[in-house]
Amino acid sequence: MLRGAIHWHHKVFRYKGPNQDIIEACRKADWIDATKGWIRKGMNKSAIAKVESAFPNCGFHKTLLRLAKDYGGSTLVGGFRVTRGIVKW
Structure with a gap:
């Protein structure tokens, strides 16, 4: 479960x-x-x-946005890369 x-x-x-x-x-x-x-x-x-x-949330969402930026060079690109990798249809 x-x-x-x-x-x-x-x-x-x-x-x-x-x-x-x-x-x-x-x-x-x-x-x-x-x-x-x-x-x-x-x-x-x-x-x-x-x-x-x-x-x-104690800064959880802010941390997610920072990590996305670190991962992709920008929040938008990083967010897209992360989302593409974790979302299931």
Whole structure:
């Protein structure tokens, strides 16, 4: 189950298979987190705000952007390279 959640959490479309409910919850949470709530996957803004206040990101998103820039020479190019390598359809 944990292996599946780690493997499939960057999947763009719905996951179907073993442990589907848990893997889907992880996948949706990751999309909500990665987009800072811009993509909400059916959750309302107030629920997302509660989670964000309970678990502050402490610079996580800023670090991701810096790492993308380090990897690709610019945030845009690095972000594209990283995304291309981790996203599953």
